[in-house]
Amino acid sequence: MNETNVKRIYADHAATTPVLPEVVEAMLPCFNETWGNPSSLHQDGQRAKELLVSARATLASTLGCDPSEVYFTSCGSESDNWAIKGAARKAKQGRNKIITSKIEHHAVLHTCEALAREGFNVVYLDVDSEGIVDLDQLRREADDTTALVAVMMANNEIGTLQPICEIAEIAHDAGALCFTDAVQAFGAIRFNVKEIGVDMLALSGHKLGAPKGIGALYIKKGVRIANLIDGGGQEKGKRGGTENLPYIVGLAKAAKLAQSRLDDVPRIIKMRNRLIDGLCALPHSKLNGARGARLPGNVNVSFEYVEGESLLLWLDIMGISASTGSACSSNSLEASHVLLATGLPIEMAHGSLRFSLSHSNTEEDVDRIIAATAEVVSKLRAMSPIYPGN
DSSP states (O other), X not given: XXXXXXXXXXXXXXXXXXXXXXXXXXXXXXXXXXXXXXXXXXXXXXXHHHHHHHHXXXXXXXXXXXXXXXXXXXXXXXXXXXXXXHHHHHSXXXXXXXXXXXXXXXXXXXXXHHHHHTTOEEEEEOBXXXXXXOHHHHHHHOSTTXXXXXXXXXXTTTOBBOOHHHHHHHHHHTTOEEEEEOTTTBTXXXXXXXXXXOSEEEEEGGGTTSOTTOEEEEXXXXXXXXXXXXXXXXXXXXXXXXXXXXXXXXXXXHHHHHHHTGGGHHHHHHHHHHHHHHHHTSTTEEEOSOSSSBOTTEEEEEETTOOHHHHHHHXXXXXXXXXXXXXXXXXXXXXXHHHHXXXXXXXXXXXXXXXXXXXXXXXXXHHHHHHHHHHHHHHHHHTOTTSTTO
16 A cells, blocks of 8 residues: 555654754754853853753743752653662662662663662562552552652553652652652643652653753752762752753743643543544454553554554554654564563563654544554454464
8 A cells, every 4th residue: 555645644752752843943042142151151151041041940830840950961761860870879878779660661670770780679569450550569668778769650651640649658658759750741741740749750852842862850959869970060060061052942942832732632632532442443452551541642552463563564654653662662572561561461562552642643643543553453464374264
């Protein structure tokens, strides 16, 4: 089927998003007008510093925190690493336990593995069939040896939202810090860092219309973690290095735009639910993740007797961009650790597909995705030697 003349549908916003025109416009003066070093005392530097201060205040307002609690980083993975390693290495003597979940992003899991090699005790929480962490297990494990509880706000593969408020409360009852990776959640759902009660929170710009290469870490006032980069004193001396002003300005603009577009979330949820219903109406298909406590645009479905990679490539030919899971590990042939942790059989995990919708998608996109997926699934199953009836 030749779809080269048909407009492409981008349904992989969980992997990355296009840079918004308004973000580009906000960034341009940093390249050709206000290009000074914010640390310089002359007028060029001070104009740049004004932009930096303004961007920090804007981002803080979208998070619901004080500007002094916002630290700029290069990406979500860096923020994850800094929060977890920084908290572990600054923890009081005797607190050497890190609690996380089995379905975290690899930026968290690999960081915890690195700390385990240093002698830290890492505990991995189980999840139920919908991907929600076992709070009873967390209550049992959180004790006076716990330094940090690190659980993501929303899963990048199956979209499940975690009960972060309860997780933070359990962590604090044990005298531990609570960190959440909100890379997928920030800009997609409403929340306030003070209300959810976490001590640290990571976010990334390229998930909400800013360029790749900019992120941030919220660190609650009074929380002490080890420095990330020792250098010239930038970011209150915690992360040295000249600030990436154009991208910082872009992140602040994207965050403000994302907040203003949250009123569109009900429309996205409606499209998501219709896409779920359409795909799950196909024989031998299953929704992965929670139906209700889910990111507005996330759809993850497994198709039995189908390889996800083949399905993905056929859809690409037909003009539809989707994903078989986390973009950071899309070159891996291993089954998703997230799906396996929910108890999904390995053969079903290999047949999973993730669509992630956003403001730019339409009902017509949903119609095309359902029709194209049904066509490709039928075609692939017809070639499968194990499909019943073949």
